[in-house]
Amino acid sequence: MKAVVLFDGVCNLCSSTVQFIIRHDPQGWFRFASLQSETGQRLLRHHGIPTEGAGFDSVVVIEGGKVWLESDAAFHILYRLGGVWRILALLWFVPKRLRDRAYRLVAENRYRLLGRLEQCIAPTPELRKRFLDAA
Secondary structure: EEEEEOOOEEEEEEHHHHHHHOOOOOOEEEEEEEEOHHHHHHHHHHHOOOOOOOOOOEEEEEEEOOOEHHHHHHHHHHHHHHHHHHHHHHHHHOOHHHHHHHHHHHHHHHHHHHEOOOOOOOOOOOOHEOOOOOO
């Protein structure tokens, strides 16, 4: 079963992260949907994750019925990408409390640091099949 990455579709940092994942995932393991999309909202509700407010600013990874949030999601992505990225995933052993504090600091300031898009990114025709909310 493929993994799904839910991301903030209007966040420059999140959009860059999705592009990074695509470049380093030639097997197409990851699928994507924006948190704001109908698909993203449905998946969040299905897994009991807030659809707005606190907690809504996290990248979410869903794979095989399991959900990863915040730094756990980031490290799961690195682990799944394999190769040199799997080495970075060793930082997963830093205490979760510290990892998530750092993650939230970046997440809370992401628009100020890297800006905001007017609308969600539009995948190219060849990548469209990897986006669950693309027509």
